[in-house]
Structure formats: C-alpha cells, structure tokens
Amino acid sequence: MTPTAAHARDNDPASGSASTAQPEVSVDGVALTIGQNTILRRIDLALPPGHIQALLGPSGCGKTTLLRIVAGLLTPSEGKVRIGGATVADASSGAFVPPERRGLGMVFQDYALWPHLSIGGNVAFPLEMRGVGGAERKTRVAKALALVGLSGFEARSPASLSGGQQQRVAIARAIVAEPRIVLFDEPLSNLDKELRDQLSTELAALVRDLGLTALYVTHDQGEAFAMADSVAIMRGGQIVQNAPPEELVDAPADPETAEFLNLGPVFTAVERDGAWRLTDADLALEPPSAFAGQSGANSRKARVLLARRALSLTAPGTGDCDGTVNHSLFRGDHHLVTVALDRPAQAAAAQPVATHPVDVLVVSERRIRTGERVGVRVLPDRLRWFADA
C-alpha cells in the first residue's frame, strides 16, 4: 500500500476545535485559465474534518472544475491544493500528486459505473487498487452495498439496474475504501425529484454517520441546504459567499445571491427627505442603522430584499402598504400569495408607464381569492438591504 495523502494525515492527533484542526481539504488561491478563458479565479476554501461543504451555482460557474482540481483530474494554473496537510497540487512549484494517490472517493453525475464489471467488481475496484485481499474485499463490498440498501446485488450487471440503484452502487463504490474525503459531482441531478429527495436524505445521514469530509457540487439549493454544513455560492468562477445555510438565508451577500436562492424579490428603494421608500410602490421602509443618519443626501438609492419571512398579511389599511392579490398557490401546509403592492400616488401620475409592478410573495394561513385587497406588514429587522453600487 502506498502512503497516500489521505493517510499521511492519520498522524495528526484529532483535535476537537474546528479552528485549530488541520483542514482536511484546503484550496488556496486556486485559479484556472485556459488560453483567454478564465474558468476559476482565486478560490479559497478550507474544510475541517467531517465538514460537508457544498458548491452551489448555476451551470458554467466553475463548480465542477473546482471539484476536478481537488480530485486531481485537472491541474490549477495558479494556487495550491492541500489534502490532509500534504500539498497535492501547487501551480508555483509544479508539484502534483495524481488522483490515484490522493486517497479519495468520488461520485459522478453520470455514475461512471464500468459496464464490463459486475456490481461487485465495480465496488471492489477501489479496494483492489489498495491491495486489499480477496476475502476482506468480499466482506467490505457486502457491507458497502448493505449501507446503500443493495445487499446481494454483487453478481448483477450495472445495466440491469434502475438509475437510482446505479447511483447507489456509485455511492457504495465511493465509500467502500473508507476514504476520509468524498467528492460528489452533482450525484443526484440525473434522478427524478422524489428519488432525489429520498436519496439526499439518506446520503446526508450516511456521510455524517461515516464522519466523511465531503465536497458536494450541485445546482439544487434544496440538496445543498439539506446536506451541507456550509454552502459556497459560486458565480463566474468565483465564490461569492460561503456560509452555513441559515446565514445564507438571513444575510445573502448580494441581490443576485438572494435571487439565486429564491428568497424573494429585490426592489430599488430611494431616500427622499430622510425617509426611504420603494421607487415603485407605496411603501415606506425603516433602514438599518448603516443606511440611516446620513440624511440630506437626497435621492440615495439602495436595494432591498423583501423576503417572504419579512412579510405578513393583514387587513387592508392596517399594514405598511396595501395591495391586490394576483394569485394564490396552495403549498400543502400554507398558501403562497402574490400581492401587487399599490403604486406611489405621485409616481403613478408622473410616470404612468415606466413603473414596474411590485409583486411580493407572502405566506398566508387562509385561501385568498384573486383580486382581493389585502394589507401587507413588514418586519423591518428581517429586511435585507444592499448598498447600490
């Protein structure tokens, strides 16, 4: 057995505190440029042991590329990757540890099961490569298959399984050699929703039970939130925000992130005579202290996220603003109501056409008919303000 990066780390005494622990995976200033194309720019990440890190972003944002760099399937053009404290890729020195000596597990989007090997052969492969003997291999393969609920499937061919079953095999293969780190490349995106929800729950439990450190690439925020300790939002080859899911919801770093996470609509607010109002709706807002106290500067603009969790319905005239219900959607345990807020009186006169309707989403306990008038109440401390650039 060759000493791998993953095992070199075994010498470190396990440390209780995440801040002092050696990061299991660290990515320092990694960038990738091919010809004129910048795919990744200055990525920094550090995963403490047992940490599940999601990389979330739209397609083309560079998340899979980053994962492949960690796997050793690509080399960075700048920066450094360390696994278990050992440098596995360093663009400045040219140091490079090939994927097979990084001691990783990985699950691919297209499963990448080898069609010419049986299920057992697929799952046993990583053990075989580590020189594990035949008898032990057999018990460990059986154990891994049992973990994913496919006991006794050893002799079958991958082609005879359904997509969900194939991905379970791929997961068994990724964990069978008990790697410290497992990489997931959109593992569930090829499955239908029901299966995806079920598998993501199972997968999260499995990863936590095994104490794995995981890097999990996905474009599905539900999956990321369900799985991860922290979620890195990627856009245009950069990490724009890396935080625990709750923090992302509370405080998205910028309007784009807020929209990407589907937290609610973002509108422009303008300051007039020391008070902030939405430009396109008859709604006065109380800014946080950072935006207040600088009055006099008329026509300052900012953007504000009217998140669902910041709004509630009330009777017309009793809230901060009135509006008309556009439609209402029953979501099983609540109704999601779209309300078009009333326009500001003076703006409607001056610019009748140019104003954009301000549609906000509000959660309601009761069914509300389309066209009904309602009042909307705003919880100021749950608003999220963005300084306009």
Place this chain on the structure above:
Amino acid sequence: MSTPGTTRNPGPVVWGAAAALIVLVAIPLLFIVLQAIFPAIGQGSLASPFDGVLDVLTDPKLVGMAGNTLVLGLGVVVCSAVIAVPLAFLRALFQVPLARLWDVLLLIPFMIPPYIATLGWIMTVQPNGYLKQVTGLDAGSYLFSIGGVIFVMTLGVFPVVYFAVSRTVEAIGGRYADVGRVFGASPFTALRRVTLPLSLPGLAASLLLVFAMAIEEYGTPAALGRQAGFEVLVTGIDTRVSDWPIDLRGAAVLSLVLVMMSLGAFMIQLRILANRSFETVGGKPQAVRKRPLGIFAIPVVAAFAIVTLLAVGVPLFAIFATALSKTLSGGLSPDNLGFDHFRAIVADENGAFRALVNSLSLGIATAVITGVIGAATSYMVVRTRFRGKGFLDALTVMPNAIPGVVVAVGIILAWNQPWLPVTPYNTPLILLMAYCCILLPYPVRYANAAFRQVGDNLEAAARVFGASPLVAFRRILFPLVLPSLLASMLLVFAVATRELVASLLLAPVGMSTISTFIWRQFDQGSVGLGMAMSAVTILITTTIPLLVTLASGRRGPM
C-alpha cells in the same frame, strides 16, 4: 468540461506506442520518401536528388491513373455503404432472424484473398464458366470493366463497414433514437437525424478504411481492369517494380501520390468528426432491447441471403469446385471430381504444409502485436493531448494507402543497410514487421472509434479510485474497447495469413507462405492445387475467429 488543464500526460503507454509506430511505419516510410528523392539510395548513394521526379509527375498517364484510382476508391466506398449501412442498421436495431449466422458468414469475405475471389468470379462468369455449367446462364464479359472491378472489390470489403456500423449502432442501442421519436420525429427522421449522425465515427472510420483498401488493392484491378484498359496507380506502380529496368524511384513517387490521396480522405474524416462528441457508452449502462421485425422478417432475411450469396457463396463455390476438379478442362462432371489436390497438400507437396504453418504463426503474431500497439496508439490519439500526436495519428493511416509492394521496398531499403549490426532482414521477422506495418491501421481505426465512445468519467473514476494511468488503461479502457479490438485483430489475423504482395518480395530465402505458395501454383498453371490451398486456408481462418466469437459469446457480449 474535462479537457481543459487536463492532467493526462503522455505516460508509458504513449511512449511505447510512439516507439512502435516509428520502427514499424515511420522508418520504412522515410526510406520510400528518400527513394523518391534520391534515385540511387538503393546503392547507398545520395547522388542526383530529384533527378527525373518531374518526368514521373508530368507523365500524361499519371492523370489518367490517378483519376481511375479515385473513381475506383469512391465507387467502392459508395457501393459498400449502400450495401452495408442498411444491413448494419437492421442487424443492430432489430431482431434479425439468424443474426449470428449472418455475422459469421459475412466474416468470410475477409478470409478470401482478393486475388482468389477475383479469380473465382472470373471462373464463374466467364463463357463456359461455373455459372454456365450450373445454370446455363451466360454473364458475358461485363466483369472485365470498371464496374466489374468495383463490384468484386465491394463484395470483398463491405463487411468492414457492416461490422463497424452495426457495432456502433448497437452501442447507441436505439436509445437516442427513441428520444428523437418522443420529440416528434418519425422513425425514418429519427434514424436520419439521430442514429445516423451518432454512428458517424464508426461509419467514417470504416469508409476511410474501405477507400484506402480499394486504392491500395492490386489483385482485382490487375486481373479485371487491365483487359479493359483500366490502369490505376497500384498497377502502374507494380509495372515499375516488376518491369525491367526496375524503376524503384518511379514506384516511390507514384506511391507518394497514392499516400496523398489516402491522407486527403483521412483529413475529410477528421473534419467530419471535428468538434463533435460521440460518447455513447456513458457511465449509465443500459440494457439493449431490439425490436421485432414483424412481417419485414422475410424481405430482410432475403436481403441478407442475397448479399451473402454474392459475397461468400459465389467465390467459395468457385474455389471449392476448382479445388475438387482433377482438371480444369474437365469441368464439373462427376468423374472429374476428387480430393487429389487436398491429398497433395496433406502430403506436403511443394512444401504446402510448411507454408500453412508459417502463415498461421505469422498471422497470430501479427494480430497480437497490432492489437496491442493499436490499442495503445488509439488511446494516445483519442485520450491524450501532446505535441506530435497528429503526426503519429497520420502515421497509423498511411500504411493503408501504400501498396504492399512499396512497403516491402521501403523495408528492404531500411533494414538491409550494410552498417546495421543486426537486422531482421532475411529472417521471418521481416515479414512480421511488414504485416504489422500494413495491417496496423485496422486495429487503430476500430479502437479509435471505440475509445471515442467511452465516456471520460469512466477513466476519471478509475483514477480517483486509485488506479494509475497504466492500470486504468488495462482494467477499464482496454476491456471496454476489447470487443472492437478483438474484431479487428481477427481481421488482421485473416489478412496477414494471406498477405501476398509484400510477401512475394520480402519472404526470406527458403521460406514460403500460404499466399506465395498459392500464387506459385497459379503461376505454374496448377490452379486446382492453388485453390485447394485457398480452401484449406479459408476453412482455418474462418474456424479460428468462429471459436473466438463463440468463446467470447459465452462470457456475454461485453
């Protein structure tokens, strides 16, 4: 996603393949080029370079020969596609009755040496030939024409296309076509817009191979075309090599013209495939389901039967009829039939048995060596990126365009240099090298198409799970391309066993092969003995692949 910044550096597989290509292909080729430039290279002199090259190139006959070569090559390509593509699609997508049988039968044309097949056709359709003797029909002398040459050659080579396309389409499995139909395409449109484009790599590779085989083949145009005044480059080259005074440089120059043609076809193939991804063996393995033919079963079987009869039945009948006839002039009467010629082979008359053993050993060795080199080369071409890989890729296609006789001359020039301390020349090893050089394109083309269809992640997964590049190649990629590779190795075995043109010139003193033996019998008028030897060879070279197919069939298709 996976290509930028890739880590696939040229590993040991690549270096091994490159070295083998250089020894087997580049060196003989270099000497052909040298011969084209320096007329006296054979005497070890570099005197008067380019002397008279212009005379060869401005010979008015050259235009005619080059044009004829092109007509022949394109004619055979078109006819092969017309016959093979429909059969291949039917075989791959539907439950064709007796499918395994047709596969086996359509392998047989590979086992019939082209010069024998041509002779078989001549003896069948010429006045008083077997066709007249059996059915009373008279086919006239249409065979001795351009059309006749294309006809006979097509029947010999179309299985290349059939097997390549049916394998590719089978891999696609009708799955993508189903998707197309869901989106509103009629079955025919789905075929044209989805399945056909996806099977392009296999189709393009095999058509290129057919083109190269057609413009390089000597026996058929020589036997059928010359009488009609249909001269192609290969016959022109042969005239220069066998007509005193021997004009090796003229032959070399004409060969280079031929190589250019083949490279042209190669470039066109590259353009067709450029910027397309044809991964059809993704990481999601799927079982292949074939559809029943319904009432079309009968016409489909009839089509297979007619094609098989023409490609296999006619030549085999002529070969066996001649082999079993005591005398040619005696015709097909019962008292003229007997096993005398076969007895002569068993009795090792004129070294027949020895020749058989020689050729079979060489055939097996050639198949194994070209298979290994082919897989490695193709891996290098399809799966790695490094400078000079385009050149090496081109090297693998060139032998296909160089007539066997010129390869032989190049090899003699290269390996018979007096300053070489050891040389394979004048040992059986030189024949092995020549066969490997000539036949390397087959495994490379087949494996290229196969590698193109294996998803990137299958290799990436192996690497992540601890396999070194070499292990990933051996355990994952090689087994995945093995079915294709094996098919091409069987082809190589069959062709190497009967290779004639290079063997005639290169055979080490005192050694004969099956083909030189047969050819000698023909040359000395013993057609029956020659045909008996052909029959034995065809039986052997058909049986071996059959056994291999059966053995591999038991393990499952992949």
Place this chain on the structure above:
Amino acid sequence: MIKHLRLAAFVIAGVAATSAAHADVTVYSAGPAGLINGLAEGFKAKTGVQVNVFQGTTGKVLARIEAEAANPQVDVLVSASWDTANDFTQRGWLLPYTSPNAATVPDFLKSETAVAQGVSALGIVWNPKSGTPKPEEWADLTKPEFKDLVTLPDPAQSGAAFELVAALSGTAGNWKLFEDLAANGAIVAGANAAALNPVLQGAKAAVFGAVDYISFAGKKKGESVEVIFPASGTVVAPRPVMILNWSKNQDEAKQFVDYILSDEGQALVAKAFLIPARTDIPADRPVIKDLKLLEIDSTQVYANRAQMLEEFSKIFSKK
C-alpha cells in the same frame, strides 16, 4: 492477454531459430518452384552445401536485387529472360565463369557471364474440347472460328511474349497479324497463367504464344490441352544462370552452376518440361532442333521496347 504474449514470444523465438541456420549459397530464381527446389535438394545431397532459395517472377526477383543493392544478398540468379543477363553484364555485376559441364550447351545459350539452365519455347496452346479446328499457324487464330476465343500473354509482363511479338511484327513494324487478332476479339490477359486459365476452363479456345512447359505439365496431369509450334517459326526463352560478382561464396556458387549443368541437374530441368540447355540430354518434348526459330536483333528490339509495347497496347485497347 498474457497467454497471447507468450504465444507471440514463442512464435518469434521459433522464427528466429529458423533464421539462425545460415545459407551457404543464396539463389534467387524465377520459374518453376519445383525445379529450383529439386536442384537445391540434389545439390545439398551431393555436396552438403545448403542452398537457400528465393523464388518469384523475374520482375519480383529483380526488384528485390535492386532494393538490396546497398547490401546485396544474392549469389546465384536464375532469370526467365536472357535480357537480364545482357543487362547485368553491362552493369558489370556478373562474375565471368564457364562451367566445364557447358561443353554441349550451344553457343547461343551461353556467354562469358551466363549460361542457360534450360529453355522454354512459345507456341499456340489449344483446348481440343473447345470445338474449334486445331490451329497450325499463328495466323489461324485470326480466323472467324476463333472469334472472341483467343488470349495473349501481356508482352509487358512476359519477356518471351515480348520477343515473340517483336519477331512476328518484324523490325519494319508490320503489325497486321496483331491488328487482325485484335479485330477477331482476342484479348490480352495478363501473365502467362492468366492467359492459359480461361483456355483450360473452356472460356477461350487458344493462347497465342504461351510458354510451353506449363501446358506440357498440365497435359501430363490430364488437362485437355495441346501445344502447337507453328512451322513458320517461333521464339525460345533461354533461362540464364548467373553468378553475381559480389558473392562471398563464389566457389560454392560455381559448384551449383556446375550441378545445374550436370547430367543429374539437366535431367531435373527436362522433368520440368523445359528444354535442357545441354543438347545431349534427352527430353520428353520437342527440343530446339525440332523447332524453327525466328531471328530477332535483340539489341535493336530491346532498344525499341517501350515504343513497341505502346504500339501493341494501342492495338488491343482499340476495340
């Protein structure tokens, strides 16, 4: 795979072992394989010297010698065309040698540097089952009875056929006979065997100017075929034996030439239905004194070879 590699190693080892046996005399020979193999065996039995043979058409043999020129391998060459002897003499590639056994070889079949092994003659080869009248003369094949039933060996591929064409067309360039043949549907069929084959099968009735020994051998095996030498005359093709001056085994090479011309060697030549070079050796076929030979001026004829072949192929591609 490992099994295959082992097999390959085995094959290569076997192949290398065969090659280890070193040739004492290397002979490149055109013509009947049976004959040269018989001569090699007989010589080995008599002298113990191993003869290694490369056998091919004259063209292939000469091409190999040409390609090997940097490092020649051949000691003794047997060609099917006397022209080879003339050409190699001019190039100074031949070792002058007169075998003591050549005393009864007629002068026109030997020179300082070459001696004939045997001689073949050209004739009409006719299939008696073809339903045509037996031809006696070259011109008989232009008659309507032979319409579309005659083949000719290609003079570009057969030296002897070329000499026949030269002899019959004459130096004045009288092509009438060949124009008539072409008009009568005769075809040029390639090398000798390709011309003979359709006659044996009955597709054609006669070959105009076939090398005789192949047909004699066929007749012996029971083929329905007759060889006719027209009284007006024909040509013969002596098969020269030459020793190359680069030979490192000149003594053995000379011994081999002596053996070819010995009683035993010449008997083998006669058995292959060639005319033995020595006039005192009996043969079961017409020999030189039975034939009328047409005279040709070989120097002039060979100087005009390309031109004559051009003319010839023009006549036969007209139809």
